[in-house]
Amino acid sequence: MKIDVVRPRDLGEPELSAWRQMRRASPHLASPWLAPEFAQAVSHVRDTARVAVIWEDTDLAGFLPFEPCGPRAARPLAAWLTLAQGLVHRPGFETDGSDLLKGCGLDVFEFEYLVGGQPWFTSDENRTAMLLDLESGYDGYIKFFRETSPKSYKTIAYKERKIQRDIGPLTYEYASNDHFGALLRWKSDQYRRIGRADRTAKPWVAALIERLRDVQTPEFSAPLSVLKIGDRPVAAHFGLVSEGVMAGWFPAYDPELGSYSPGLIHHLRLVEAAAARGLRHIDTGTAGDYKQTICNGTLPLSEGVARRPGAASALHWLRTAPARRIKRTIVGNPRLHALADRALKMRGRA
Known part of the structure; x- marks a missing residue:
């Protein structure tokens, strides 16, 4: 496996065509957030945008859009905005998560809305996207x-x-x-x-x-x-x-x-x-009260952090683990979640 890390806006038509074909062949990769057009648009407004182009011999095997968030650490491209994240790959692709990160020059890859079919990334928590199924x-x-x-x-x-x-x-x-x-x-x-x-x-x-x-x-x-x-x-x-x-x-x-x-x-x-x-469907994002009423389908997602052993990975854990633990505690406790939501709304009205 060989990996080239480039700016999405610098990809040529052969790479873009292969990216589109991979998404077309795997329904779980069909989200527009995983489209090359979205990655290229982000690349034109954020110079930090990158994509790992994965090769197996002379064949294109996958694309991982990301951007740095610390020393040898990254998150999905425009992670603050996107509700579907992950590696776009050809059917049957296999890899080791540690080798994948190493090839990208990373020790850490954190994600919140990882789509299914990504066994190379270990998740900490399962999430659910709510869909309007129009089949x-x-x-x-x-x-x-x-x-x-x-x-x-x-x-x-x-x-x-x-x-x-x-x-x-x-x-x-x-x-x-x-x-x-x-x-x-x-x-x-x-x-x-x-x-x-x-x-x-x-x-x-x-x-x-x-x-x-x-x-x-x-x-x-x-x-x-x-x-x-x-x-x-x-x-x-x-x-x-x-x-x-x-x-x-x-x-x-x-x-x-x-x-x-x-x-x-x-x-x-x-x-x-x-x-x-x-x-086929409209992805409305993760659960909300009104979505429980209007939506008729779901899509499994996951949240977590993939790490390789090393100093950068250890420093990232020390910097982020406490906040992630607090967030999971609040989200997982209905009473704490309601109090936090009320506090945010009061701040918004202030």
């Missing part, structure tokens, strides 16, 4: 929703009628060139309300979003879907699409119209449009 089409999804959450379905239908009666007719556009500014304002306001860091305020994230909006190819796209009343946007979503999968990223709605639940109305319109375009 049975829109009618199949609606049948599931009506049967499992009849009250929620009726409430959304009632509010859709009410908002149109009170304000005006709704229109929906799957891929719009307008109203992106409104989405970002709503999302920033939401982050403040819940006391979370505003991802969209980071200059490199804003630059990445703008670059992704310009990528519209058969292999990858980043549609902005908008629900409107006349020329007024009321809800929107910016996501990534590749290999029949949509990665939900930035959904938001006009808080002035929150009583009408425009976000949930938009959700059903998005599902209908995605199913009509042949998408």
Whole structure:
């Protein structure tokens, strides 16, 4: 096994074609977060972005996108944003995790949302992504929703009628060139309300979003879907699409119209449009209360740290292990998690 570490933006068409083919051959690698187009876009806005190109003799065998997070330590590319991470590889690929890290010039690789089929990385904790499974089409999804959450379905239908009666007719556009500014304002306001860091305020994230909006190819796209009343946007979503999968990223709605639940109305319109375009599922990220109601599928993920013996690995453990242990304790204890969430929301309102 031979490994070359390069910037994703420097990959040539043979490497990009092989990367796409590997994802196409393995459904668990279909997430847009693992697409070469995403890695290249990140590479154009973050000079630290790297990808390990793995060779077996003269054949390409895999690609591991990453960026440094300390001495001989790395995490997945744009890990702060992505909800699917890991090594993209050809079917049947086998390797040893220690050899893989050594070839990348690393002693540590930490991850939060590792996709399945990655035995070379040892995980510490299992996680679950919530999916909107569209294999049975829109009618199949609606049948599931009506049967499992009849009250929620009726409430959304009632509010859709009410908002149109009170304000005006709704229109929906799957891929719009307008109203992106409104989405970002709503999302920033939401982050403040819940006391979370505003991802969209980071200059490199804003630059990445703008670059992704310009990528519209058969292999990858980043549609902005908008629900409107006349020329007024009321809800929107910016996501990534590749290999029949949509990665939900930035959904938001006009808080002035929150009583009408425009976000949930938009959700059903998005599902209908995605199913009509042949998408297999929409990845909404890890669990949340409302996702338990609207989602009809799951995807296993894992969190952990892969290490090689050495001084850099030991220093990384000393620096990060206490914080990781505290985080797991809080997340695993419903009472502590609720208190932490309440504290963040109070800070956001301050």
